[in-house]
Amino acid sequence: MGAVIKPPKAVMTGPVDTHLPETGHGFDYDLIVIGGGSGGLACSKAAAELGAKVAILDFVKPSPQGTRWGLGGTCVNVGCIPKKLMHTAGIVGERLAESYHFGWNVVEEDAMNELSAKKEKFSWERLVENVQNYIHGLNFKYKVDLRSNKVEYLNALGEFLDAHTIQATDIKGNKKKMTARRFVLATGGRPVFPQEVENAEQLAISSDDLFSLDREPGKTLCVGASYVSLECAGFLTAIGNDVTVMIRSIPLRGFDEQSATMIVSHMSDHGTKILQPWAPSKLTKVGEKIQVDYYNVNTKETASDTFDTVFFAVGRYPDVKGLGLENLELKLSPSGKIQVDEFERTSVPHIYAIGDIVAGGIELTPVAIQCGKLLATRLYNSSTKKMDYINVPTTVFTPLEYGAVGLSEEAAVSKYGKDNLNIYSKSFNILEYQLPHREDQGFVKLICVKSENEKVVGFHYLGPNAGEVTQGVAIAVKLSATKQDFDDTVGIHPVCAEVFTTLRLGQTEDSGC
Numbered sequence: 001m002g003a004v005i006k007p008p009k010a011v012m013t014g015p016v017d018t019h020l021p022e023t024g025h026g027f028d029y030d031l032i033v034i035g036g037g038s039g040g041l042a043c044s045k046a047a048a049e050l051g052a053k054v055a056i057l058d059f060v061k062p063s064p065q066g067t068r069w070g071l072g073g074t075c076v077n078v079g080c081i082p083k084k085l086m087h088t089a090g091i092v093g094e095r096l097a098e099s100y101h102f103g104w105n106v107v108e109e110d111a112m113n114e115l116s117a118k119k120e121k122f123s124w125e126r127l128v129e130n131v132q133n134y135i136h137g138l139n140f141k142y143k144v145d146l147r148s149n150k151v152e153y154l155n156a157l158g159e160f161l162d163a164h165t166i167q168a169t170d171i172k173g174n175k176k177k178m179t180a181r182r183f184v185l186a187t188g189g190r191p192v193f194p195q196e197v198e199n200a201e202q203l204a205i206s207s208d209d210l211f212s213l214d215r216e217p218g219k220t221l222c223v224g225a226s227y228v229s230l231e232c233a234g235f236l237t238a239i240g241n242d243v244t245v246m247i248r249s250i251p252l253r254g255f256d257e258q259s260a261t262m263i264v265s266h267m268s269d270h271g272t273k274i275l276q277p278w279a280p281s282k283l284t285k286v287g288e289k290i291q292v293d294y295y296n297v298n299t300k301e302t303a304s305d306t307f308d309t310v311f312f313a314v315g316r317y318p319d320v321k322g323l324g325l326e327n328l329e330l331k332l333s334p335s336g337k338i339q340v341d342e343f344e345r346t347s348v349p350h351i352y353a354i355g356d357i358v359a360g361g362i363e364l365t366p367v368a369i370q371c372g373k374l375l376a377t378r379l380y381n382s383s384t385k386k387m388d389y390i391n392v393p394t395t396v397f398t399p400l401e402y403g404a405v406g407l408s409e410e411a412a413v414s415k416y417g418k419d420n421l422n423i424y425s426k427s428f429n430i431l432e433y434q435l436p437h438r439e440d441q442g443f444v445k446l447i448c449v450k451s452e453n454e455k456v457v458g459f460h461y462l463g464p465n466a467g468e469v470t471q472g473v474a475i476a477v478k479l480s481a482t483k484q485d486f487d488d489t490v491g492i493h494p495v496c497a498e499v500f501t502t503l504r505l506g507q508t509e510d511s512g513c
């Protein structure tokens with residue numbers, strides 16, 4: 001095939017494009033998915049399971065530092081999975097240091113709290129090797145999964161030649177034309193290196209490089225104040241590096257501000273240096289080190305310091321490079337993301353987009369997966385169900401983990417008005433921290449709307465296992481649970497999350513167990 005077929009301009013009314021037949025359409029495939037990350041893999045497998053003839057293309061453009069990886073996208077290779085494993089390395093180190101108080105004669109607790117002692121006891125190379133071996137196993141498993149789901153996989157870059165034809169180019173430059181009745185774009189995002197910071201792209205690394213770095217990062221500057229920067233700064237500190245986080249404005253923009261402030265002060269108490277409100281202006285190579293010139297964004301005062309590693313985590317740009325979108329009439333948002341309607345349809349009726357590439361979406365793996373599966377069932381199983389972006393839970397894996405679902409206090413006040421809210425918040429002791437005499441406390445907050453029977457519209461939890469706790473509570477919030485429902489729920493003792501069953505207005509401290 002490969003003929004230029006101009007898509008109709010008609011606006012669709014249903015969840016599925018119907019301008020072409022589902023069978024006998026004459027294209028090579030029913031569906032081609034471009035991008036083999038969280039969203040693309042989920043969508044392609046679900047569509048194939050429902051009987052569609054599907055191909056998926058995945059190709060990783062090397063990072064500016066030359067890092068490449070295998071099938072599975074950001075989450076598996078350079079995101080959630082290596083990040084959570086390295087976060088765990090930090091937690092394991094903490095536990096090791098505390099084990100003395102639980103009777104173990106394994107390490108001298110005080111010595112383990114010193115950076116130099118941690119360095120002696122910790123092997124970055126072994127951690128990276130084990131993490132990478134695990135990831136390689138997942139890369140292989142994803143290939144097998146695709147094969148057993150009858151999805152044809154090509155390790156090739158997809159580029160649109162016209163609205164129904166793509167060119168797949170593999171790493172050796174071999175090219176193949178492929179046509180399909182429908183396409184799903186799931187090409188995700190890549191880390192930004194700010195253009196205004198001289199030599200940032202040449203001398204710094206990003207999350208694309210960190211988890212496979214062949215040397216210990218050492219003295220590290222983490223630029224940025226959201227998930228990636230804080231999570232990576234947290235575990236790098238915990239495993240014994242001298243780490244500074246450079247925050248230009250506020251930490252964790254969009255999160256509950258009180259909770260975000262507590263996260264950063266916990267990091268600061270545990271050895272991460274915080275520079276706020278500062279931003280870098282220039283990087284210069286000085287021998288093996290990198291000199292960073294930076295400035296105070298309020299006073300314009302300048303300063304400089306040298307680091308072994310400079311790590312930029314200042315957001316991600318949509319990865320549309322090389323997709324050939326200029327050959328389509330496809331609408332992009334001002335930030336370059338793909339505009340879709342509530343059914344993930346782009347402005348070209350038979351081309352859909354899911355995951356991080358979508359304008360107005362949420363950059364999280366389970367969101368990309370859910371969108372991909374729902375799209376496949378709408379396309380190939382007559383479903384009309386669409387993605388619900390309300391009450392998507394999330395967890396920031398900083399050393400003190402932070403789980404949240406629903407609104408921050410600031411967003412709730414602006415939506416419902418301060419007088420219409422009851423805000424229950426409390427610090428609590430963590431039982432496991434008591435024998436090692438750790439002073440860190442957990443913190444919880446429930447935001448309830450008075451005029452709606454105290455419906456819970458915001459949940460915030462700082463403490464161990466925040467992801468596990470928040471995942472459970474998210475179901476209750478999704479089901480419109482009220483404060484009374486939380487009160488009526490019997491706690492599990494002795495766990496941190498039981499605090500949610502005993503919250504009272506005005507009671508801000510709990511002695512816990």
Ligand code: FAD
Nearest residue numbers: 035037038039059073074079080158188355356363364365
């Ligand atoms: P991706 O997973 O990015 O996949 C896109 C794929 O398409 C990539 O393999 C890309 O190389 C490929 N591609 C691009 N262009 C082309 C082309 N033209 N042809 C062929 N292939 C192409 N989310 C969470 O929920 N929990 C976490 O703990 C978490 N931690 C994270 C930690 C870090 C450091 C980062 C960076 C992200 C993290 N995320 C986390 C976010 C999560 O990884 C993303 O939301 C998710 O991977 C998005 O999936 P996707 O399918 O949209 O894109």
Ligand code: NDP
Nearest residue numbers: 194224225226227228229248249253313314315363395396
């Ligand atoms: P975000 O877009 O979330 O945040 C960018 C951060 O960088 C902000 O703090 C921003 O500050 C700062 N920043 C932007 N530009 C500059 C600059 N030029 N100089 C200094 N600072 C700058 O990006 P992330 O890379 O942290 O994360 C991307 C997405 O990946 C997240 O939004 C999240 O959805 C997902 N993710 C999820 C995780 C999880 O679920 N645990 C973990 C990691 C990532 P300002 O506020 O001032 O703009």
